[in-house]
Amino acid sequence: MSLATVAAHGFRINGAGHLELAGIDALVLARDFGTPLHVLDEGRLRANCGEYRDALAQAYGRNARAIFASKACCTVATCQIAHQEGMGIDVASGGELHTALRAGVPAKDLYFHGNNKTPDEIEYALRTGVGRFVVDNDHEFDLLETLTARLDTTADILLRLTPGIEPHTHQAIRTGGVDSKFGFGMLDGAAYRAVVRSSRMPRVRLRGLHAHIGSQVFDLEPFRTSAGALVDFAARIRDELDVTVDELNLGGGLGIRYVTTDEPPSITGYVRALADVVTAKVREHRLSPPRLSVEPGRSIVGSAGVTLYTVGAIKSIPGVRTYVAVDGGMFENPRPALYGAHYEAVAAARAADAATDVMAVAGRCCESGDVLIWEVRLPPVRSGDLLAVFGTGAYTYSMASNYNRFPRPAVVLAGDGRARCVVERETYDDLLRKDVAL
Ligand code: LLP
Numbered sequence: 147m148s149l150a151t152v153a154a155h156g157f158r159i160n161g162a163g164h165l166e167l168a169g170i171d172a173l174v175l176a177r178d179f180g181t182p183l184h185v186l187d188e189g190r191l192r193a194n195c196g197e198y199r200d201a202l203a204q205a206y207g208r209n210a211r212a213i214f215a216s217k218a219c220c221t222v223a224t225c226q227i228a229h230q231e232g233m234g235i236d237v238a239s240g241g242e243l244h245t246a247l248r249a250g251v252p253a254k255d256l257y258f259h260g261n262n263k264t265p266d267e268i269e270y271a272l273r274t275g276v277g278r279f280v281v282d283n284d285h286e287f288d289l290l291e292t293l294t295a296r297l298d299t300t301a302d303i304l305l306r307l308t309p310g311i312e313p314h315t316h317q318a319i320r321t322g323g324v325d326s327k328f329g330f331g332m333l334d335g336a337a338y339r340a341v342v343r344s345s346r347m348p349r350v351r352l353r354g355l356h357a358h359i360g361s362q363v364f365d366l367e368p369f370r371t372s373a374g375a376l377v378d379f380a381a382r383i384r385d386e387l388d389v390t391v392d393e394l395n396l397g398g399g400l401g402i403r404y405v406t407t408d409e410p411p412s413i414t415g416y417v418r419a420l421a422d423v424v425t426a427k428v429r430e431h432r433l434s435p436p437r438l439s440v441e442p443g444r445s446i447v448g449s450a451g452v453t454l455y456t457v458g459a460i461k462s463i464p465g466v467r468t469y470v471a472v473d474g475g476m477f478e479n480p481r482p483a484l485y486g487a488h489y490e491a492v493a494a495a496r497a498a499d500a501a502t503d504v505m506a507v508a509g510r511c512c513e514s515g516d517v518l519i520w521e522v523r524l525p526p527v528r529s530g531d532l533l534a535v536f537g538t539g540a541y542t543y544s545m546a547s548n549y550n551r552f553p554r555p556a557v558v559l560a561g562d563g564r565a566r567c568v569v570e571r572e573t574y575d576d577l578l579r580k581d582v583a584l
Contacts, residue, residue, distance in 0.1 A: 152492055163498045165534050169562060172454055182454065182474035183453065184451060185560055187451075194447075197412075202417055205418045215441050216228075216245065216443070219443075219539060219543055221543070221569050229250070236443075240270055243271060256277050262285075268290065268293050279302070280304045281306060283330070287347070290350055291350075302351050303350055303353060307356065307376065308330065309376070310333045311372050313399070341389055345387060352391075355395070358441065361443075363400065364410050373420050374427050376396070377428055381431035384431075417440065444541065454534055456532060457472055459471040475552070477511055478546045481545070482520075493527055493531050503527070505522060511549055543557055
C-alpha cells in the first residue's frame with residue numbers, strides 16, 4: 147500500500163493525491179528541477195541534527211558534541227546546515243576538508259579522518275588549523291612528525307582504535323573488527339604502543355580516543371561494548387602511562403529505515419545508551435568525565451532524502467518480471483549494486499492508489515546488475531510517471547559517479563514550501579571539462 151509506505155517514511159500526500167516533500171508537490175519539484183533529482187528535506191535534516199544535540203545534552207550534559215560525518219552527503223550546504231545546528235564536521239579527505247572550509251566551518255571544528263592521508267592533505271590540514279587529526283596508523287605519525295616540524299606547528303590528535311567488535315551489517319561497512327584496514331588494534335597491543343609513541347612526540351598532543359565499528363547498525367549492544375572498551379582503555383593508560391583522555395569519540399553507525407519493516411533505534415535511544423555506558427564506566431574507574439562525541443552521517447541525512455525519477459522504457463517478461471526503467475541508476479545511487487541495499491518507492495502522482503503490480507525499478511547503466519529495486523509494489527506504471535525512492539539522503543550523491551558519462555543529478559533543499567538548488571545538475575560540458583583532446 148503506497149499510503150502506508152509514504153507514512154512509514156514520514157512524508158505526506160497532498161489533496162491532489164500527490165506525494166508532498168517539505169510542503170512541495172513532488173511533481174512541481176520534478177517540473178522545476180528535472181529528474182533524476184535528489185531532494186533533501188531541510189526540516190528533517192535540521193531535526194535530526196537537533197535530536198543528536200538535545201539527546202547528548204540531556205544524557206551527558208554540556209561536555210558532548212555530535213560531529214557530522216560529511217562523507218554521507220558532502221556538499222557546502224549540508225556542511226553549513228550541520229554546523230549551524232552546532233555540529234562539528236568529520237572530513238575524510240582533502241576534498242571533504244576543502245568543502246567544509248568553503249562552507250565557512252571554522253577549521254577548529256573539523257575532525258580529519260582517513261587511513262591513508264597524503265602528505266599534501268596533512269599539510270593542508272595543518273596550515274588551516276584543523277581541530278583534530280584522527281590518527282590511524284604509524285605512517286601517519288611519521289608524516290605528522292615531519293610536517294609539524296617543517297611547518298613549526300603542533301597537531302591535536304585522537305587515536306583511531308579498532309576494538310575487535312563485529313556488528314551485524316554488510317561486510318563492506320564493518321570497520322571495528324580485528325581484520326580491518328582501519329586503526330590501531332586494541333587486542334594486539336598496537337593501540338597501547340600508539341599511546342606511548344604519541345606521548346613522546348613533542349609536537350603532537352593526544353587529546354582522546356576514537357572508534358567506529360560499522361554503519362547501518364540497529365543493535366545497540368556492539369556500540370555499548372565498544373564504548374565500554376574505550377573507557378577501560380582510557381583508565382589503563384592513565385594508570386600505566388599517566389596519560390589523560392579528554393575526549394571520547396564513539397564514531398557513527400546508527401542505522402536508518404530504508405524499508406517499512408526496518409525498526410532502527412531512535413537517535414535519542416542510541417545516544418542515551420552510549421552516554422549511560424560511558425558515565426557508568428567513568429565512575430567505576432574514577433576518571434574525570436571526558437568530552438563525549440558521536441559522529442553520525444547516515445542518521446543525519448539519510449531519511450531526509452528522496453530521489454525523484456521519470457519512468458521511461460517498460461519491459462514485461464511474462465511470468466518472469468517487469469522492468470520499469472528510470473532515468474537514474476547506479477551512477478547516482480550505487481548502493482543496491484554495491485551492497486544489495488533495499489529501497490522503497492511510490493508513484494508520486496498516485497501516491498494514494500492501491501499498489502497492485504509487482505515490478506523491478508531498473509537503472510539506465512549498461513549493466514544487468516543496475517537495478518535500484520528488485521521488487522516493489524506500485525499502482526500500474528506508465529512511461530512518463532514520476533517515481534519517488536525514499537531514504538536516499540546518505541551515500542548516494544556522495545558516492546555518485548559519471549559511469550557511462552551520465553551527468554550527476556542536482557541536489558535541492560526543500561523546506562517550508564520552498565526549494566532551492568544546492569548542487570547544480572552536471573552538464574555534458576562539465577563531463578568534458580578535464581578531457582584533453584589529442
Ligand atoms: N565515522 C567514521 C570514522 C566513519 O568511517 C563513518 C562511516 C562514520 C563516522 C559515519 O557512519 P554512519 O553514521 O553514516 O553510519 N557507503 C556505505 C557506508 C560507509 C560508511 C563509512 N564510514 C553505505 O552506503 O552504506
